Amino acid sequence: MISVGLYYRVKRGHEExxxxxxxxxxxxxxxxxDGFINAKLYRSVDDPSEYLIYSEWRDLESFKRFxxxxxxxxxxxxxxTILEDKPKHRIFQEIGV
Incomplete structure:
Protein backbone atom coordinates (compact mmCIF):
# COMPACT_ATOMS: atom_id res chain seq x y z
CA MET A 1 0.00 0.00 0.00
CA ILE A 2 1.11 3.57 -0.62
CA SER A 3 -0.11 6.86 0.81
CA VAL A 4 -0.05 10.11 -1.11
CA GLY A 5 -0.10 13.54 0.47
CA LEU A 6 -1.32 16.21 -1.94
CA TYR A 7 -0.75 19.75 -0.68
CA TYR A 8 -2.77 22.67 -2.08
CA ARG A 9 -3.05 26.42 -1.55
CA VAL A 10 -6.45 27.65 -2.72
CA LYS A 11 -7.18 31.21 -3.86
CA ARG A 12 -9.14 33.13 -1.23
CA GLY A 13 -12.88 32.83 -1.79
CA HIS A 14 -12.60 29.43 -3.53
CA GLU A 15 -12.37 27.24 -0.43
CA GLU A 16 -15.95 25.93 -0.60
CA ASP A 34 -9.10 0.30 -9.49
CA GLY A 35 -6.52 0.40 -6.73
CA PHE A 36 -7.92 3.45 -4.96
CA ILE A 37 -8.60 2.77 -1.28
CA ASN A 38 -9.66 6.04 0.36
CA ALA A 39 -8.92 9.76 0.76
CA LYS A 40 -9.54 12.43 3.36
CA LEU A 41 -9.43 16.20 3.10
CA TYR A 42 -7.75 18.33 5.78
CA ARG A 43 -7.59 22.12 6.10
CA SER A 44 -4.79 23.95 7.93
CA VAL A 45 -5.80 25.42 11.28
CA ASP A 46 -3.34 28.30 10.72
CA ASP A 47 -4.29 29.15 7.14
CA PRO A 48 -7.77 28.16 5.85
CA SER A 49 -6.56 28.36 2.24
CA GLU A 50 -4.09 25.48 2.75
CA TYR A 51 -5.30 21.92 2.28
CA LEU A 52 -3.94 18.39 2.45
CA ILE A 53 -5.55 15.47 0.67
CA TYR A 54 -4.36 12.23 2.22
CA SER A 55 -5.05 9.29 -0.08
CA GLU A 56 -4.35 5.57 0.11
CA TRP A 57 -3.72 3.33 -2.88
CA ARG A 58 -3.23 -0.40 -3.28
CA ASP A 59 0.13 0.18 -4.99
CA LEU A 60 2.20 2.77 -6.82
CA GLU A 61 1.10 1.49 -10.22
CA SER A 62 -2.56 2.19 -9.43
CA PHE A 63 -1.75 5.77 -8.46
CA LYS A 64 0.41 6.27 -11.56
CA ARG A 65 -2.39 4.99 -13.81
CA PHE A 66 -4.76 7.48 -12.25
CA THR A 81 -8.27 28.39 -11.99
CA ILE A 82 -8.73 28.15 -8.19
CA LEU A 83 -5.23 27.32 -6.89
CA GLU A 84 -2.57 29.83 -5.86
CA ASP A 85 0.29 27.69 -7.13
CA LYS A 86 1.19 24.23 -8.35
CA PRO A 87 0.25 21.50 -5.84
CA LYS A 88 2.94 19.44 -4.15
CA HIS A 89 2.67 15.68 -3.91
CA ARG A 90 4.54 13.31 -1.61
CA ILE A 91 4.32 9.53 -1.96
CA PHE A 92 4.98 7.22 0.98
CA GLN A 93 5.14 3.44 0.89
CA GLU A 94 4.06 1.26 3.78
CA ILE A 95 6.87 -0.87 5.16
CA GLY A 96 6.65 -4.02 7.20
CA VAL A 97 8.15 -3.77 10.66
Missing part, protein backbone atom coordinates in the same frame (compact mmCIF):
# COMPACT_ATOMS: atom_id res chain seq x y z
CA UNK A 17 -15.57 25.24 -4.32
CA UNK A 18 -12.35 23.27 -3.66
CA UNK A 19 -14.04 21.24 -0.94
CA UNK A 20 -17.02 20.51 -3.20
CA UNK A 21 -14.70 19.45 -6.02
CA UNK A 22 -12.81 17.15 -3.64
CA UNK A 23 -16.07 15.35 -2.81
CA UNK A 24 -16.91 14.94 -6.50
CA UNK A 25 -13.47 13.52 -7.27
CA UNK A 26 -13.64 11.26 -4.22
CA UNK A 27 -16.95 9.80 -5.40
CA UNK A 28 -15.50 9.25 -8.88
CA UNK A 29 -12.42 7.50 -7.47
CA UNK A 30 -14.49 5.21 -5.24
CA UNK A 31 -16.73 4.16 -8.13
CA UNK A 32 -14.28 4.02 -11.05
CA UNK A 33 -10.61 3.70 -10.14
CA UNK A 67 -2.44 10.48 -12.67
CA UNK A 68 -2.04 9.57 -16.34
CA UNK A 69 -5.82 9.43 -16.88
CA UNK A 70 -7.94 11.95 -18.76
CA UNK A 71 -10.04 12.54 -15.64
CA UNK A 72 -6.99 13.52 -13.59
CA UNK A 73 -5.75 15.86 -16.31
CA UNK A 74 -9.18 17.53 -16.51
CA UNK A 75 -9.18 18.04 -12.74
CA UNK A 76 -5.70 19.57 -12.88
CA UNK A 77 -6.70 21.91 -15.70
CA UNK A 78 -9.72 23.11 -13.72
CA UNK A 79 -7.69 23.34 -10.51
CA UNK A 80 -5.38 25.91 -12.07
Missing amino acids: EFERMFNEVLNFLRENV IMSREYKETITYGR
Whole structure:
Protein backbone atom coordinates (compact mmCIF):
# COMPACT_ATOMS: atom_id res chain seq x y z
CA MET A 1 0.00 0.00 0.00
CA ILE A 2 1.11 3.57 -0.62
CA SER A 3 -0.11 6.86 0.81
CA VAL A 4 -0.05 10.11 -1.11
CA GLY A 5 -0.10 13.54 0.47
CA LEU A 6 -1.32 16.21 -1.94
CA TYR A 7 -0.75 19.75 -0.68
CA TYR A 8 -2.77 22.67 -2.08
CA ARG A 9 -3.05 26.42 -1.55
CA VAL A 10 -6.45 27.65 -2.72
CA LYS A 11 -7.18 31.21 -3.86
CA ARG A 12 -9.14 33.13 -1.23
CA GLY A 13 -12.88 32.83 -1.79
CA HIS A 14 -12.60 29.43 -3.53
CA GLU A 15 -12.37 27.24 -0.43
CA GLU A 16 -15.95 25.93 -0.60
CA GLU A 17 -15.57 25.24 -4.32
CA PHE A 18 -12.35 23.27 -3.66
CA GLU A 19 -14.04 21.24 -0.94
CA ARG A 20 -17.02 20.51 -3.20
CA MET A 21 -14.70 19.45 -6.02
CA PHE A 22 -12.81 17.15 -3.64
CA ASN A 23 -16.07 15.35 -2.81
CA GLU A 24 -16.91 14.94 -6.50
CA VAL A 25 -13.47 13.52 -7.27
CA LEU A 26 -13.64 11.26 -4.22
CA ASN A 27 -16.95 9.80 -5.40
CA PHE A 28 -15.50 9.25 -8.88
CA LEU A 29 -12.42 7.50 -7.47
CA ARG A 30 -14.49 5.21 -5.24
CA GLU A 31 -16.73 4.16 -8.13
CA ASN A 32 -14.28 4.02 -11.05
CA VAL A 33 -10.61 3.70 -10.14
CA ASP A 34 -9.10 0.30 -9.49
CA GLY A 35 -6.52 0.40 -6.73
CA PHE A 36 -7.92 3.45 -4.96
CA ILE A 37 -8.60 2.77 -1.28
CA ASN A 38 -9.66 6.04 0.36
CA ALA A 39 -8.92 9.76 0.76
CA LYS A 40 -9.54 12.43 3.36
CA LEU A 41 -9.43 16.20 3.10
CA TYR A 42 -7.75 18.33 5.78
CA ARG A 43 -7.59 22.12 6.10
CA SER A 44 -4.79 23.95 7.93
CA VAL A 45 -5.80 25.42 11.28
CA ASP A 46 -3.34 28.30 10.72
CA ASP A 47 -4.29 29.15 7.14
CA PRO A 48 -7.77 28.16 5.85
CA SER A 49 -6.56 28.36 2.24
CA GLU A 50 -4.09 25.48 2.75
CA TYR A 51 -5.30 21.92 2.28
CA LEU A 52 -3.94 18.39 2.45
CA ILE A 53 -5.55 15.47 0.67
CA TYR A 54 -4.36 12.23 2.22
CA SER A 55 -5.05 9.29 -0.08
CA GLU A 56 -4.35 5.57 0.11
CA TRP A 57 -3.72 3.33 -2.88
CA ARG A 58 -3.23 -0.40 -3.28
CA ASP A 59 0.13 0.18 -4.99
CA LEU A 60 2.20 2.77 -6.82
CA GLU A 61 1.10 1.49 -10.22
CA SER A 62 -2.56 2.19 -9.43
CA PHE A 63 -1.75 5.77 -8.46
CA LYS A 64 0.41 6.27 -11.56
CA ARG A 65 -2.39 4.99 -13.81
CA PHE A 66 -4.76 7.48 -12.25
CA ILE A 67 -2.44 10.48 -12.67
CA MET A 68 -2.04 9.57 -16.34
CA SER A 69 -5.82 9.43 -16.88
CA ARG A 70 -7.94 11.95 -18.76
CA GLU A 71 -10.04 12.54 -15.64
CA TYR A 72 -6.99 13.52 -13.59
CA LYS A 73 -5.75 15.86 -16.31
CA GLU A 74 -9.18 17.53 -16.51
CA THR A 75 -9.18 18.04 -12.74
CA ILE A 76 -5.70 19.57 -12.88
CA THR A 77 -6.70 21.91 -15.70
CA TYR A 78 -9.72 23.11 -13.72
CA GLY A 79 -7.69 23.34 -10.51
CA ARG A 80 -5.38 25.91 -12.07
CA THR A 81 -8.27 28.39 -11.99
CA ILE A 82 -8.73 28.15 -8.19
CA LEU A 83 -5.23 27.32 -6.89
CA GLU A 84 -2.57 29.83 -5.86
CA ASP A 85 0.29 27.69 -7.13
CA LYS A 86 1.19 24.23 -8.35
CA PRO A 87 0.25 21.50 -5.84
CA LYS A 88 2.94 19.44 -4.15
CA HIS A 89 2.67 15.68 -3.91
CA ARG A 90 4.54 13.31 -1.61
CA ILE A 91 4.32 9.53 -1.96
CA PHE A 92 4.98 7.22 0.98
CA GLN A 93 5.14 3.44 0.89
CA GLU A 94 4.06 1.26 3.78
CA ILE A 95 6.87 -0.87 5.16
CA GLY A 96 6.65 -4.02 7.20
CA VAL A 97 8.15 -3.77 10.66
